[in-house]
Amino acid sequence: EDSVVTSVTAPVTPADSAFLRAARGESVPHTPVWFMRQAGRSLPEYLKLREGVGMLESCMDADLVTEITLQPVRRYGVDAAIFFSDIVLPLKAVGVDLDIKPGVGPVVASPVRTLADVEAIPDLVPEHVPYITAAVRQLVGELGPTPLIGFAGAPFTVASYLVEGGPSKEHAKTKAMMFGAPEVWDALMRKIAQISSAYLRVQVAAGASAVQLFDSWAGALTPGDYVSHVMPHSQRVLAEAGELGVPRIHFGVGTSSLLTLMGEAGADVVGVDWRTPLADGISRVGDRGVQGNLDPTLVFAPTEVMLDRAAEVIEAGRAAKGHIFNLGHGVIPSTNPDQLKKLTEFVQSYPLD
Ligand code: CP3
Secondary structure, three states, X not given: OOOOOOOOOOOOOXXXXXXXXXXXXXXXXXXXXXXXOOOOOOOHHHHHHHOOOXXXXXXOOHHHHHHHHXXXXXXXXXXXXXXXXXXXXXXXXXXXXXXXXOOOEEEEOOOOOOHHHXXXXXXXXXHHOHHHHHHHHHHHHHHOOOOEEEXXXXXXXXXXXXXXXOOOOOOHHHHHHHHHOHXXXXXXXXXXXXXXXXXXXXXXXXXXXXXXXXXXXXXXXXXXXXXXXXXXXXXXXXXXXXXXXXXXXXXXXXXXXXXXXXXXXXXXXXXXXXXXXXXXXHHHHOOOEEEEEEOHHHHHOOHHHHHHHHHHHHHHHOOOOOEEEEEOOOOOOOOOHHXXXXXXXXXXXXXXX
């Protein structure tokens, strides 16, 4: 009798991938790994492509977005791609006057301070972002079995850029509005929730397999203020993403005391930064998956030190309902890509049985 091949080891669709299996809390052939900010300034091929092209301009060019998103997938063989864009891109798309300044970040020409300022921002409709639909469709075709993560900024983190007018350490003006002008705050949070939700919907409709909601600066809030002023709005974005049928990852920095709430906001997987031991994060999120959480500066340590610490993260992650390996925050621009390549190979070949 002829022998017949009955098993295929490589996943053939994103749905079978280790990344989506972990996000759904299913068993995995290896711990899936990707890196926040895996595309970008740490890659020479990215810097070459971006020469003379502004950040927002590059986000609006479907061919550039496709190529930049694919670069780290090719170089590292990571288990997922993250869509190349920015959390403020949908604001730009609806007409907010803003720019992303090199080495600075998003800068808003006229910061939002009044109810009239909020009401002047249009809701986002798919027609605002045809290049996003085009880029996601093209990417999904090129990625084959590798899943694409769509993303958006959470209402608090996006509000911080709109109210401060740029990057901020204390988020003082933002929190002053939150504490002192509840009706303006509520309108602003509803507005951003609509925009982020619609932005995620466009990405999933075009083929993204999972979404990540970035509430990077939520760690500035007490749990009480998070519950009263922020969580309901993130909850709406995550609930609407849940209706799209894709796993939802919810991430913030310095969120040790918020991890339980960030899970309850409606996440399937909660991102844990490196300051919280992963085991603690796992016990705080309960019956959900976790993502993280190697200190991003460990790439500057000798390779064996980095890999020893990665092994600790993988071992801790075994107690989770699902574990997606990542850094505890984004890739630092001066990171040597060779270290991330070694880290990826180490995580993917780490024996789980
Ligand atoms: O690889 C990826 O992760 C996908 C692309 C991505 C970018 N921004 C591209 C980018 C993603 C997922 C983001 C999300 C984002 N943007 C967040 C949440 C994630 C986080 O790091 O907490 C935040 C807070 C922003 C706002 C923003 N945009 C900041 C703080 C900066 C960096 C400022 C700087 O230059 O140091 C940006 C600019 C930005 N977004 C760059 C990239 C590649 C650098 C732009 C450039 O090349 O000049």
